[in-house]
Amino acid sequence: MHVIGTVGLPGSGKGEAATVAREEGIPVVTMGDVVRQETADRGLDPSKDHGTVAQALREENGPTAIAERSLPMIEDRLENHDAVVVDGIRSDTEVDVFEERFDEAFTLVSIEAPFDLRAERIDARGRDAGENDGGEALADRDERERGFGMDDAMERADVVVENTDTLEAFHDRIRKVIREGPSVASESDQLDDEPTEARQP
């Protein structure tokens, strides 16, 4: 059993990591899906009110509300699969939830890219999809995510993947992390010369 969580600021490449997982036949549980479902259940617009509802969920049910709601979804997928990717962990408190439940079988991967590169990629993604990002500037999104404790979550990562090269290079690195299994955290310095690295706890 291997549960791989991803953490990273907007536009860092979490969605691409999820794409690689699906290509490898590994199911992806998106924390955003939990929030979108809740937004729809409240009669709000998932494309616009997502951030507000994420915050409300935490205020009403505590900082682990979203992670806790994702656990049954993850366990359900683990019945038929050896690994599951959890996309978009937002805080160190959420990391606690997954570590407590899955222990050594949980690997946290931090996906990192500088602000300007993420801004460029988000602009290009918006143009490709014929839509914008709901009007929220990247700096504001970064601030909102950091407010949830994302920096602290990134600090906890077992593996850091810098997404500053080509998309193909990024896919290759993520594929290695996924294929390596739960031992990836202790062995990741042998995975690749650069820039995947292990962070000591």
Ligand SMILES: Nc1ncnc2c1ncn2[C@@H]1O[C@H](COP(=O)(O)OP(=O)(O)OP(=O)(O)O)[C@@H](O)[C@H]1O
């Ligand atoms: N190495 C790369 N080279 C070129 N484009 C990339 C690279 N990595 C990601 N992208 C593109 O950048 C955009 C942002 O990546 P992605 O959607 O995976 O980010 P994300 O972390 O899921 O962002 P968000 O939190 O906003 O959903 C996408 O269009 C993706 O295809």
